[in-house]
Amino acid sequence: MLMQLTVSGLSQGAIYALIALSLTVVFRATTVVNFGHGDFVLGGAFGVYVLVVMLGLPFLPSAIAAIALMFACGILISRGFIDPIKAGPHIGFAMMSISLGYIFRGTTRSIWGREVLPMPRVFDIPPIFVGDLVITGDAMIISGTVAILLAGFFVVFYKTSIGKVIQAVYQSERGATLIGINVKRFHDMMWGAGLAMGAVAGILIAPISLLHPDLGAGFLIRGFAAMTLGGFGSLGGAVAGGLILGVTEQYAGAYINTALIDITSYLVILVVLVVRPSGLFGKRAVVRV
Amino acid sequence: MDTHKPILKVDGIRVSYGKKEILQGVDFEVAPGETLCLLGANGSGKSTAMNAISGFVGCTHGKIELDGEEIQNLPAHKTFRLGMVQVSQARDLFPQLTVEDNLKLGAQVRSKSTMLEELERVYDYFPRLRERRLQRVMTLSGGEQQMVAIGRAVMARPRVLLLDEPSGGLSPQFVNEIGTIISALKEDGATMMMIEQNLGLAFKVADRFIILRDGVVVDGGTVADYADDHEQVVKSIYL
């Protein structure tokens, strides 16, 4: 029972990890907390839905197209809505991202109404049995894809010269400009990458969940809870936080009350902020006196 | 090549922050291989002039030419790509990265193919950095950080190297070391424009100086002519 819950928690947590990491990528690069992110994650899911169900295209090309579309969307947001307001008050970014998310959500609602959209299953992999533990095909696909993606991400970030440049811009934008980096274009790219990574999460869950336009809010709060748990701004922390959150939800739902699943994220945020505000891997804020 | 043609030409630039005009028509030139020192009291607009050249602030009037090409109001990453490489007053290093990563990043955009040669060259100028190549920059002393900042700029093979107060906040020993390195760069043909408050250092390495006051250039001369008369220069700066 415990093992079974852990397995499904980790597969769920892999999705949260991806969402939290994609939020963090944008946050670290631009200091913008993207409150619209849940809706953009859903954008990936709706993208494949449209391409697969309505246009009849195969899943893999549809997924790639949806990712590319969300990447373009990220660049558009950066250029069209975030860069122009950078001279204004910082809270403008929060207002802007909330509004963009709601506009996105409202648009999907006006097209599909509030109905729930089922999508045909695409990953048809038989489950594996380890003793009396069942690992479903979906869990394998999701965890496998996320694991490969994360490994790729961290190798690029820490081991390549592109990663060094990204780390450099994270640490000093003026310093980056002094070595010839176009920081504005860098922000565009990070918005694109953030939305594309979020879209992958949406695409992975699209075939196994019932899609409806209001699903985004749940993604957003889980991303926030994972970030809080891992420590704001920590890339590794976002991943760890996502996995722990996924497992915690399963335990809380099974051992305490299923109603807890939906509020685990909020509870995690409350508890972490009170007990250890910097999270597991965040830097502790130094208070100067 | 006509050696009298300036590589950097600043022609009547004006810069304002809000309503306040900080530079009110500044002109000067730097010849290839020359080191020009910009002097002036605190707040006289020295860094502003340098930032206008490198593209961090815009000019409302005037022209800036790099080897005949107009570069005024180009963004800073573009002037860098053309070879206008700045060491800023705040240094702006990447504190969590190692010395070597900071240096390599200097070559990332302009001289990636020769990065390892540039690195050797920089370590030859700064043996102290070679010893600390794997140390994170945030753990270095101020003087060592200044060396990384200059080294990072040298990595980019600058056509004009802009140095904003290289001696700022350093102990006399480090000022000396930095002076020796700047002299070595000069020997090797670097063209430099530097801002310096330390007249000892300025007069050791510069060929020529100009003095900025109230947003205009009020005085200037060749260093050789004032070698024994720093007092005269100090008067021009502050009085």
Ligand SMILES: Nc1ncnc2c1ncn2[C@@H]1O[C@H](COP(=O)(O)OP(=O)(O)OP(=O)(O)O)[C@@H](O)[C@H]1O
């Ligand atoms: N971003 C800015 N916004 C508004 N005013 C500024 C800005 N940067 C500089 N100033 C003002 O412009 C004037 C010139 O500043 P600048 O930094 O160019 O002086 P400086 O000659 O380099 O001085 P220091 O020797 O102290 O470095 C100062 O009065 C400063 O307060």
Ligand SMILES: [Mg+2]
């Ligand atoms: Mg200054």
